[in-house]
Amino acid sequence: MGIGTSVLLKMNAEKVLGMLGIQATVQAADIAKAKVEGPTADIILTTPELVYQLEKMPGKIIAIDHVFDLVEIREKLTAALS
Amino acid sequence: MADLLNQALAEGSILVRAQASNWEHALELAGSALEQSNRATNEYTKAMVAAFEELGPYMVIAPGIALAHARPSEAVLSTGLSLVTLSEPVPFGNTANDPVSLVIGLSAVDHDSHIELMAALSEFLMDVMKVNMLLQAENVEQVRTLLR
Numbered sequence: 001m002g003i004g005t006s007v008l009l010k011m012n013a014e015k016v017l018g019m020l021g022i023q024a025t026v027q028a029a030d031i032a033k034a035k036v037e038g039p040t041a042d043i044i045l046t047t048p049e050l051v052y053q054l055e056k057m058p059g060k061i062i063a064i065d066h067v068f069d070l071v072e073i074r075e076k077l078t079a080a081l082s
Numbered sequence: 083m084a085d086l087l088n089q090a091l092a093e094g095s096i097l098v099r100a101q102a103s104n105w106e107h108a109l110e111l112a113g114s115a116l117e118q119s120n121r122a123t124n125e126y127t128k129a130m131v132a133a134f135e136e137l138g139p140y141m142v143i144a145p146g147i148a149l150a151h152a153r154p155s156e157a158v159l160s161t162g163l164s165l166v167t168l169s170e171p172v173p174f175g176n177t178a179n180d181p182v183s184l185v186i187g188l189s190a191v192d193h194d195s196h197i198e199l200m201a202a203l204s205e206f207l208m209d210v211m212k213v214n215m216l217l218q219a220e221n222v223e224q225v226r227t228l229l230r
Contacts, residue, residue, distance in 0.1 A: 003190045004151040005143055007200045030153070031137065048177065049140035065178035067143040068208040 002030040008067045009045050016074045022081070043080055045073075086202040087229040090163040094118035095187075096222045099169040105139070105182070106131055108172050112150045112187030115164035121189040126157035130187070142176035146217075147207060151188035158189045161196045163203070165225065167217055183217050 006028035017024050029037060031053050038044055041059045048063040055061075060080045066072055095115045102108035113127025129152035134141060142148045164187035171181035186203065190196045207213060212228055219225045 003154065003193055003196065004149050004188055004200075005140060007197065008143060008149070008204050011201060011204055047140045047143070049138040053137070066145065068204065069144070070208075 002028040002033070005047060005067065006030060009047075009064060012067060012070060012073055013045055013077070016070055016077055019070075020074065020078070043077070045077075085230055086199050087163070087206060088226050090161070090199050091165055091226075091229070092119035092121065092162055095121070095162065095164040096225050097164075097166040098219055098221055098225060100166050101170065102166075102168055102172050105134065105172055105174040108148070108166065108168060108174075108182065108185050109134060109150050111166045112148075112164050112185040115166060116162065116187045116189050119162065119164065121158070121160055121162040121164070123157045123159065126152055126155070126189060129153070129155065129157060139174040139176040139180075142174045142179040142182055144207060145179045146171065146181065146183045147179070147213070148174060148182045148185045149188060150185055151190070154190050154192050158191050160189070161191050161199070162189055163187060163199070167219065167225075184213065 010026045010028040013026050038057045044054055044057055044059050044061045045064055051061055051063050062076045062080050064073055097111055097115050100111050102111055109130050110127055113130055116122040117124060130150050133152050141150055166185040168183050171183045173181045216228050
């Protein structure tokens with residue numbers, strides 16, 4: 001499980017999903033956990049520097065530059081869900 | 083709201099307008115502040131640097147802001163934060179968010195006891211104006227007042 005970046009990203013993704021009225025389960029994960037459990041995720045949110053670690057996952061990968069930017073998260077999540 | 087951030091920042095955990103020559107030095111400052119405030123041992127500082135070397139500059143989570151941490155381990159003595167403002171911004175090799183002026187060190191004993199703290203930290207760091215004032219702060223008291 002993650003403790004830092006992934007926790008912040010999870011919190012802000014949940015805020016955005018709430019605003020959009022989308023029900024979803026969001027889990028925080030470090031790279032080791034993401035490699036094991038990632039294949040079951042519909043969407044994986046990460047930071048650009050970690051995308052290469054998560055290639056070959058079946059779900060969509062979204063790279064978030066700015067973990068506190070709810071507008072960026074909303075735009076990228078909306079695009080991935082459409 | 084309880085003053086979670088100031089509680090998490092024990093005495094000795096805040097460095098104001100520090101000078102760092104590079105990313106590694108900046109992480110060591112955040113780690114030494116965790117050591118000074120009895121949150122973690124030097125092994126934890128080394129683990130943070132190693133995590134950065136292994137996974138790259140993903141720790142730079144927003145423009146100018148790095149969140150430095152490693153996995154919970156025996157090197158963590160208690161859950162808490164350190165906070166370092168840099169007098170000169172330092173490049174961390176992050177395309178979107180370089181250079182870094184604020185390094186937050188995080189030590190966590192496990193995976194869930196610090197979640198409320200992270201919510202408080204997130205709320206603070208979202209406020210660009212407050213973060214800018216934090217970077218201008220000249221002493222620890224000014225930092226603590228902003229975090230309150």
